[in-house]
Amino acid sequence: MEVDQLQRSFLEYTNSLFRFLDGQFGQLQLLQDESNPEFVFEVVSLFFEDSERILNDLTLALDQQNVDFKKIDAHVHQFKGSSSSIGAQRVRNACIAFRNFCEGQNVEACRRCLQQVKQEYLLVKTKLEALLRLEQQILAAGGVIPMLDS
Amino acid sequence: MSGKIFISKVQNEYKLMIAHNTNQQLLVSGIHNNIRLAFVLLILMIGATVITMCSFVCFIVLAAKREMYLCGALINQMEATQQSERKSMNKSLAFASASHDIRASLAGITGLTEICCHQVTKKEPLRSELMLTNLQQMEACTRDLLGILNSILDTSKIEAGKMQLEEVEFDIEQLLEDVVDLYHPVGMKKGVDVILDPHDGSVMKSTCVKGDRGKLKQILSNLLSNAVKFTSEGHVTVRACARKPRSLRNASNRNNSISCLFCWLFKNESAYSESEVVSSNSQRDMSRRTEYVFEVNDTGKGIPKEKQKSVFENYVQVKETAVGQEGTGLGLGIVQSLVRLMGGEIGIVDKEIGERGTCFRFNVFFSTCEPVSTNDIEANNNGDYISEPIIRIHTIPKTERSQVLLFIQSAERSKVVQNFMQRLGIKVHVVKQHEQLSAALKKIKRKLSLSHHSSSGKSDGNSRSDERASSTRSKEVPLSSLDGVDDILPSPSQKKPNARLFGLVLIVIDTRAGPFRDISRAVAEFRRDLNDNCYSRVVWLDKPDTSNSNFHGLGEDKLPPSDLVISKPFHGSRLYRIIALLPEFGGTQPTRGENVENVQPRNVGSLKTSTSYVASKKSGVNGKSYMYQKSEIEEVGGPNNKKPLTGKKILVADDDPIGRKIATFVASQLGANIFHCENGEEAWKLVCKSLEDGTNIDCILMDCEMPVMDGIEATSRIREAEEIYGVHTPIIALTAHYMGEDIDKMIEAGVDAYLTKPLNKEFFLKAISELTIMRYMIEMLTH
Numbered sequence: 001m002e003v004d005q006l007q008r009s010f011l012e013y014t015n016s017l018f019r020f021l022d023g024q025f026g027q028l029q030l031l032q033d034e035s036n037p038e039f040v041f042e043v044v045s046l047f048f049e050d051s052e053r054i055l056n057d058l059t060l061a062l063d064q065q066n067v068d069f070k071k072i073d074a075h076v077h078q079f080k081g082s083s084s085s086i087g088a089q090r091v092r093n094a095c096i097a098f099r100n101f102c103e104g105q106n107v108e109a110c111r112r113c114l115q116q117v118k119q120e121y122l123l124v125k126t127k128l129e130a131l132l133r134l135e136q137q138i139l140a141a142g143g144v145i146p147m148l149d150s
Numbered sequence: 151m152s153g154k155i156f157i158s159k160v161q162n163e164y165k166l167m168i169a170h171n172t173n174q175q176l177l178v179s180g181i182h183n184n185i186r187l188a189f190v191l192l193i194l195m196i197g198a199t200v201i202t203m204c205s206f207v208c209f210i211v212l213a214a215k216r217e218m219y220l221c222g223a224l225i226n227q228m229e230a231t232q233q234s235e236r237k238s239m240n241k242s243l244a245f246a247s248a249s250h251d252i253r254a255s256l257a258g259i260t261g262l263t264e265i266c267c268h269q270v271t272k273k274e275p276l277r278s279e280l281m282l283t284n285l286q287q288m289e290a291c292t293r294d295l296l297g298i299l300n301s302i303l304d305t306s307k308i309e310a311g312k313m314q315l316e317e318v319e320f321d322i323e324q325l326l327e328d329v330v331d332l333y334h335p336v337g338m339k340k341g342v343d344v345i346l347d348p349h350d351g352s353v354m355k356s357t358c359v360k361g362d363r364g365k366l367k368q369i370l371s372n373l374l375s376n377a378v379k380f381t382s383e384g385h386v387t388v389r390a391c392a393r394k395p396r397s398l399r400n401a402s403n404r405n406n407s408i409s410c411l412f413c414w415l416f417k418n419e420s421a422y423s424e425s426e427v428v429s430s431n432s433q434r435d436m437s438r439r440t441e442y443v444f445e446v447n448d449t450g451k452g453i454p455k456e457k458q459k460s461v462f463e464n465y466v467q468v469k470e471t472a473v474g475q476e477g478t479g480l481g482l483g484i485v486q487s488l489v490r491l492m493g494g495e496i497g498i499v500d501k502e503i504g505e506r507g508t509c510f511r512f513n514v515f516f517s518t519c520e521p522v523s524t525n526d527i528e529a530n531n532n533g534d535y536i537s538e539p540i541i542r543i544h545t546i547p548k549t550e551r552s553q554v555l556l557f558i559q560s561a562e563r564s565k566v567v568q569n570f571m572q573r574l575g576i577k578v579h580v581v582k583q584h585e586q587l588s589a590a591l592k593k594i595k596r597k598l599s600l601s602h603h604s605s606s607g608k609s610d611g612n613s614r615s616d617e618r619a620s621s622t623r624s625k626e627v628p629l630s631s632l633d634g635v636d637d638i639l640p641s642p643s644q645k646k647p648n649a650r651l652f653g654l655v656l657i658v659i660d661t662r663a664g665p666f667r668d669i670s671r672a673v674a675e676f677r678r679d680l681n682d683n684c685y686s687r688v689v690w691l692d693k694p695d696t697s698n699s700n701f702h703g704l705g706e707d708k709l710p711p712s713d714l715v716i717s718k719p720f721h722g723s724r725l726y727r728i729i730a731l732l733p734e735f736g737g738t739q740p741t742r743g744e745n746v747e748n749v750q751p752r753n754v755g756s757l758k759t760s761t762s763y764v765a766s767k768k769s770g771v772n773g774k775s776y777m778y779q780k781s782e783i784e785e786v787g788g789p790n791n792k793k794p795l796t797g798k799k800i801l802v803a804d805d806d807p808i809g810r811k812i813a814t815f816v817a818s819q820l821g822a823n824i825f826h827c828e829n830g831e832e833a834w835k836l837v838c839k840s841l842e843d844g845t846n847i848d849c850i851l852m853d854c855e856m857p858v859m860d861g862i863e864a865t866s867r868i869r870e871a872e873e874i875y876g877v878h879t880p881i882i883a884l885t886a887h888y889m890g891e892d893i894d895k896m897i898e899a900g901v902d903a904y905l906t907k908p909l910n911k912e913f914f915l916k917a918i919s920e921l922t923i924m925r926y927m928i929e930m931l932t933h
Contacts, residue, residue, distance in 0.1 A: 024907075027910060028812070031812070031815065031816065031819075031911065036815070036819075039815060042811070043808060043811060043812065046807055046808055046811060047808055050807055050808065074857060077855065078805065078806060081805070081806040081809065081855070082806045082807070082808045082809070084907070085806055085808040085809045085812060085907055086808055
């Protein structure tokens with residue numbers, strides 16, 4: 001495919017992501033430059049790893065007999081932090097809701113929240129993966145990843 | 151005969167009787183007379199009483215009538231007043247709602263003109279000049295309309311007593327700079343220089359305050375626009391200084407004695423305790439409030455003495471000078487009301503004889519954002535400044551101090567900058583005309599080479615350098631701040647006399663001050679044979695619109711990359727940044743092509759500062775302030791030469807791996823050495839270790855919420871540890887978006903600034919550089 005087309009679809013795709021990724025992600029993209037072309041990729045991969053780990057921990061913790069709400073709260077807080085650092089606002093909002101239910105110590109509601117958070121995470125993961133794939137394609141075709149105006 | 155006797159007897163009797171009768175009659179008539187008199191008198195008395203009573207009654211009746219009449223009139227009057235009040239209230243309400251609509255329409259017009267502008271430039275960029283100017287003028291007109299509407303609204307709001315003051319945190323220094331920069335181009339067009347005078351720098355210490363930023367900006371803008379409007383030549387200077395409110399000191403003494411007096415006079419225990427409570431309350435309230443005095447001084451036409459009082463009354467413009475000037479005359483009235491609302495007063499200051507123009511001075515009260523401990527208040531007996539005893543150790547001997555040469559076109563600005571620098575203890579030379587420039591530069595070069603030669607000798611070098619020092623001493627301005635200077639402590643550089651570092655020679659040149667060819671020639675000559683140990687840097691002050699056009703003539707490769715070009719007016723943050731280039735204030739020596747080892751700024755580890763300077767920077771969320779303008783100060787060689795944070799050690803504490811990665815990345819892009827940790831406890835341990843080793847950390851980026859020990863506790867522990875060593879490491883708090891409450895706690899724990907995550911390179915750079923500059927400057931100024 002032509003570089004222009006790729007770049008255009010990249011921009012369109014990025015614009016369509018505004019509901020999932022907020023301004024923080026844009027800041028991250030701005031930080032990437034020629035001397036560090038893999039920065040966004042590294043950050044996103046780190047995010048995936050970290051999130052899978054936290055989600056696993058959360059699932060385990062909620063499956064216990066005696067649910068330790070404090071630990072769950074700590075995990076959710078961490079997830080909230082990392083998702084807001086990368087700009088995944090829907091995940092972050094789901095985490096905020098999760099924390100409220102944690103305070104209420106309601107196991108069923110927490111399980112539902114966890115499902116919600118997982119869903120949001122999977123959504124944003126697919127979006128990010130698609131974005132990264134487009135970036136790779138542009139780079140492979142010899143083009144430059146276009147910068148967005150805010 | 152008996153008849154005759156009888157007749158005579160009768161006659162005698164008759165005579166007697168008659169005599170008796172006449173006596174009686176006399177008596178009776180006498181009595182009758184008396185009775186008549188008495189009767190008359192009685193009647194008179196009764197009459198008088200009756201008349202009195204009647205008149206009394208009449209008076210009472212009259213009075214009652216009058217009272218009733220007055221009552222009625224009063225009631226009518228009150229009704230009338232109430233009615234007119236209601237009318238005016240309704241009028242203001244109607245006005246307010248109408249103005250809402252007016253503002254909406256004006257906003258619509260502005261928006262539409264903007265759209266037109268865009269469309270015009272997009273469709274026909276080549277032929278749209280005329281259309282664009284028309285549209286821009288329309289926009290200007292709508293802006294003016296909006297301004298007039300706002301000032302009318304403000305007046306009516308103030309009259310209705312409905313004006314409320316906001317409470318936001320803001321930075322006074324930044325506000326002053328913004329306002330002055332706003333009016334600077336307008337002034338320059340008329341040939342009037344608009345200068346921000348840092349004065350004694352007292353505002354720098356308590357620059358972060360809580361109050362109404364918008365209103366203060368309004369006041370300053372109004373005064374400045376008046377000053378610029380009514381001045382056709384000369385300058386307009388804005389000055390500010392911060393003081394502890396005077397009443398506090400006297401009041402605390404007075405209150406106690408008065409309350410004692412009361413106690414004794416009235417023998418009333420409760421009165422004493424009440425007044426005590428009152429005085430302690432007011433002390434608590436006043437303890438956080440500082441008085442800020444602002445002055446706007448111009449060299450314009452001036453206001454005649456008789457009119458001085460009346461300019462503050464609404465709608466009065468000083469007529470002789472208002473010919474051809476616009477303005478509704480509302481401004482100063484609003485300004486006075488706003489100043490009074492903030493607890494202060496505004497007035498016109500008399501000038502010296504021979505000086506023309508007007509000087510407005512006003513004071514307002516704000517509460518500062520720093521946590522003020524009670525020790526500060528008690529220790530403050532006579533000082534007007536919030537100062538702390540600071541031990542300053544000047545490790546740089548006099549011959550090696552930096553010098554600054556100023557060649558600024560505007561004489562007043564030159565004087566202002568010179569005074570400020572001299573206050574800081576910097577040696578300043580001033581050149582007034584371009585012919586003197588080369589002579590002054592030659593003199594400096596000669597002195598430098600002489601002192602270099604004299605001190606390069608080993609043992610007698612020291613005595614000779616003292617001699618030189620004494621000859622240069624006569625040139626210096628004696629300042630009380632230089633008292634500690636004569637102590638020359640052994641500095642590590644004395645072990646290797648060849649690698650001695652000389653102070654920087656900073657040359658500040660205004661490119662408009664003379665023919666550019668001559669100036670650049672003089673500077674090039676100065677730089678030509680400068681020996682290796684003397685560093686020099688030139689700062690070019692340029693006009694904002696020409697921007698480097700002078701240098702295109704020269705060719706950029708002819709200017710060394712360490713030179714700077716400033717295209718904004720030389721005051722405020724630009725001035726501080728230039729001062730920060732000097733090694734005494736934390737500047738690093740510029741590279742000279744070869745790999746000179748990077749000189750660390752003087753280790754100020756032995757300084758004790760117990761007030762933490764807090765700069766609150768709301769970046770990201772409220773992004774309009776603190777956008778780092780790259781065009782303000784450009785390195786001539788381009789931004790790629792030296793990474794700004796090279797050699798600095800920065801600690802990043804964040805539990806979130808992504809946040810950590812981002813912060814690490816940003817800081818390393820700026821050239822710093824990073825090491826990181828995952829929670830507050832590790833951070834604290836690392837800091838303690840570095841304090842023991844003596845390897846200082848230059849900056850700490852502390853996340854607020856972390857497991858094991860959070861940022862707040864870590865910060866307080868670090869500050870405690872630092873007190874023992876007398877160090878103060880700049881700590882910048884990192885918060886995610888919705889962490890408003892934590893910010894206050896972090897500030898109380900002792901952070902110096904806060905930024906939002908993810909770390910933005912430019913905000914971070916700005917924060918660090920400002921912290922460094924401010925810290926050095928405050929230490930220098932608070933002797």
